[in-house]
Amino acid sequence: MPNPNIHAQPPLEFIPSQFDPLVFGAVRSLLPTWRRWRVGITDIEVSNLETLAQLYKQFQDGKIRLLIAFRHPSTNDPYSMADMLWRQVSQTMRQQGIPVKAPIHAHFIYDRGIPLWAGKFVGWLYSRLGGTPIRRGKVDLMGLRSIRELFANGQFPMAAAPEGATNGHNEIVSPIEPGIAQFGFWCVEDLHKAGRTEQVLIVPIGIQYRYVEPPWDLVEQLLSRLELESGLVPEAAAVGGSEGDYPKGGTASHRQTLLYRRLYRLGEHLLTLMEQFYKKFYGQSFPAVPAAASTSSAEGSPDPSLLSSNEQLAHRLQALLSAALSVAEQFFDLPPKGNLSDRCRRLEQAGWDRIYREDLKQIEALSPVERGLADRVAEEADLRLWHMRLVETFVSVTGHYVAEKLTVERFAETTLLLWDMVTRIKGKSPFPRPKLGQQQVKMTVGAPISVSDYWEAYQSSRRQAVATLTKELQTVMEEVAKA
Numbered sequence: 001m002p003n004p005n006i007h008a009q010p011p012l013e014f015i016p017s018q019f020d021p022l023v024f025g026a027v028r029s030l031l032p033t034w035r036r037w038r039v040g041i042t043d044i045e046v047s048n049l050e051t052l053a054q055l056y057k058q059f060q061d062g063k064i065r066l067l068i069a070f071r072h073p074s075t076n077d078p079y080s081m082a083d084m085l086w087r088q089v090s091q092t093m094r095q096q097g098i099p100v101k102a103p104i105h106a107h108f109i110y111d112r113g114i115p116l117w118a119g120k121f122v123g124w125l126y127s128r129l130g131g132t133p134i135r136r137g138k139v140d141l142m143g144l145r146s147i148r149e150l151f152a153n154g155q156f157p158m159a160a161a162p163e164g165a166t167n168g169h170n171e172i173v174s175p176i177e178p179g180i181a182q183f184g185f186w187c188v189e190d191l192h193k194a195g196r197t198e199q200v201l202i203v204p205i206g207i208q209y210r211y212v213e214p215p216w217d218l219v220e221q222l223l224s225r226l227e228l229e230s231g232l233v234p235e236a237a238a239v240g241g242s243e244g245d246y247p248k249g250g251t252a253s254h255r256q257t258l259l260y261r262r263l264y265r266l267g268e269h270l271l272t273l274m275e276q277f278y279k280k281f282y283g284q285s286f287p288a289v290p291a292a293a294s295t296s297s298a299e300g301s302p303d304p305s306l307l308s309s310n311e312q313l314a315h316r317l318q319a320l321l322s323a324a325l326s327v328a329e330q331f332f333d334l335p336p337k338g339n340l341s342d343r344c345r346r347l348e349q350a351g352w353d354r355i356y357r358e359d360l361k362q363i364e365a366l367s368p369v370e371r372g373l374a375d376r377v378a379e380e381a382d383l384r385l386w387h388m389r390l391v392e393t394f395v396s397v398t399g400h401y402v403a404e405k406l407t408v409e410r411f412a413e414t415t416l417l418l419w420d421m422v423t424r425i426k427g428k429s430p431f432p433r434p435k436l437g438q439q440q441v442k443m444t445v446g447a448p449i450s451v452s453d454y455w456e457a458y459q460s461s462r463r464q465a466v467a468t469l470t471k472e473l474q475t476v477m478e479e480v481a482k483a
Contacts, residue, residue, distance in 0.1 A: 006382045008374035010363050012356045014142040015123045015133050023128035028086050035079045040438045044083045048445040053092040060101045065187050065198050070205040072161035073170050080441045106159040107150045109134055137349025152190040167396035168417050170208045173478045174396050181469035184451035185458050204446035206480030214408040215437035222415055256406040271316055284323040289315050314399025321391045328387040340395045347388040354381035393420045412436050444483040446476050
């Protein structure tokens with residue numbers, strides 16, 4: 001049913017970056033306590049900090065312009081990044097005898113949609129912390145100009161997530177968006193025009209989360225809750241066993257195998273329900289699933305038949321995601337162009353165009369009937385965006401991520417993604433997510449990439465140079481993700 005909280009609104013305003021040292025100081029002092037007690041991150045370890053400290057020295061000396069490209073597996077990444085920059089980089093600089101020009105900070109790029117679901121205060125706060133927004137589904141001229149200006153002339157380095165959004169996976173890097181490479185080349189171009197000699201660098205940052213204590217019990221409880229809400233009978237009854245068959249103090253591998261079977265069974269059940277939903281009510285058809293080749297079993301992995309089933313599940317999942325996007329695309333009259341992430345971004349913008357109306361800048365001047373019609377358009381747009389939000393949750397799901405490595409982190413990540421899906425189906429917000437335990441963070445500073453070294457190639461072929469630099473960034477981001 002329509003969301004009564006969705007109304008037609010004036011066009012989204014650009015939120016300019018307005019760094020405020022007082023706001024920054026207040027947030028910096030409060031963040032450690034908030035991070036430990038509300039977010040559940042107890043420790044943040046950073047490898048190769050010396051590299052980042054030297055880069056900040058070069059930035060302060062006017063020798064480089066710098067973009068910090070960080071992995072984005074979780075909505076908690078800003079807390080990790082803040083601790084690294086605000087505390088650890090400063091400490092390392094002092095240890096190396098490098099003068100610290102406080103504050104050690106970074107301008108950052110954020111999705112303009114975040115203040116829409118997190119609240120206007122977040123937009124105000126991000127602005128005062130030096131952030132600048134971007135609308136990802138359109139050519140956002142004001143956003144691009146702000147990014148370009150801050151990259152070339154801002155008082156701090158830039159920070160951005162090249163994947164464009166969280167993907168919920170510690171060990172999978174989503175396709176890198178070409179915008180990061182383009183920002184780098186624009187910065188080189190602006191420096192050349194101004195007769196400046198700074199080098200333009202991009203430094204990759206890997207981020208991984210590990211539970212302090214493996215939360216197997218909480219993962220199992222969440223899985224049981226999802227089974228119940230999805231209409232599945234308990235796994236023990238389904239396989240002819242009993243609750244006592246599940247080991248409490250037995251070997252971890254046996255418990256992991258049982259949990260994996262349940263997780264796979266739940267995923268297949270939800271997939272079947274959604275296929276039937278889109279077939280029956282939206283006229284979507286699904287191609288026959290090709291037979292999967294048998295795969296050799298890796299140590300600790302399920303048997304080959306399960307891996308084959310995973311491959312088939314992955315085919316079905318991709319077909320379902322495409323069908324769900326097609327339903328929304330048909331409503332907004334959009335062609336299915338690009339990968340799943342591209343299609344999600346264009347759909348999001350199409351929905352925003354009907355909710356945040358460029359033609360309704362004086363919305364209070366509308367008659368009640370005109371306002372009612374505008375609200376109905378907004379409500380219908382929001383309903384269609386629901387399909388896109390489901391897909392957005394699963395754009396990086398492979399279907400065999402857990403089977404490859406039966407770790408508690410992979411179990412938790414996948415179970416939480418299924419929780420997101422079930423919660424959205426029930427018509428609720430997936431935020432905040434259930435907390436499965438306190439986490440430690442491991443961050444890795446990679447070797448910087450010189451955008452300036454590609455300048456000659458960029459002058460010859462801009463598109464090819466952007467593609468080449470994006471490919472290199474993809475490679476190094478995958479390397480630091482595994483470090």
